[in-house]
Amino acid sequence: EGEKKFDLHEKYPQFTFLMLMISRLEEEKNISLALHALKDIVVKYPKTGLIVVGDGGEYSNLRREANRLGVSGNVVFEGWQSDLVSYYKSANVFLSTSFYEGYGNTFIEAALSGCPIVSTDVGIMEDVLKDGESALVCRIGDKKCIVGKLTKLIENNQLRSDLAQNAKVAALDHINHSWSE
Secondary structure, three states, X not given: OOOOOOOHHHHOOOOOEEEEEEOXXXXXXOHHHHHHHHHHHHXXXXXXXXXXXXXXXXXXXXXXXXXXXXXHHHEEEEEOOOXXXXXXXXXXXXXXXXXXXXXXXXXXXXXXXXXXXXXXXXXXXXXXXXXXXXXXXXXXXXXHHHHHHHHHHHHOHHHHHHHHHHHHHHHHHHHHHHHHO
């Protein structure tokens, strides 16, 4: 599991709510959807931050898009990091807006770290993590849904804690089940 070495809220005190994405910066990850969702969210919650961990070919396009959308002050591109535990353990939500995921290791990592998840319906979503129970899941490309689910989490600490707990149980069940097979 690993120890938390730093806290994102201490690192970025300008944000009261932190959304985390850990992803290659490639087109199929659809990070631009997250930027568009962030634009809608900061209207009501201006102290929301998006921390993006990862590298890839879309980096400069995403920076430009954040500027164009007027959210560059709410987005931090951290580049690739080897120790992800501290990110998962101190973010308020793990966000994935992918068009496609083969499996989705980051979902398991987020779940085991106790970080609630909002995601498009890709990879192991729905097989392992159930919408409304252990994650909040949207159709691929559904910005309105992503904004709605993130807003719900910003406004509801109990929901965040319930989802995180249920996700951890579901992830452990899944790992134990896969292991025994």
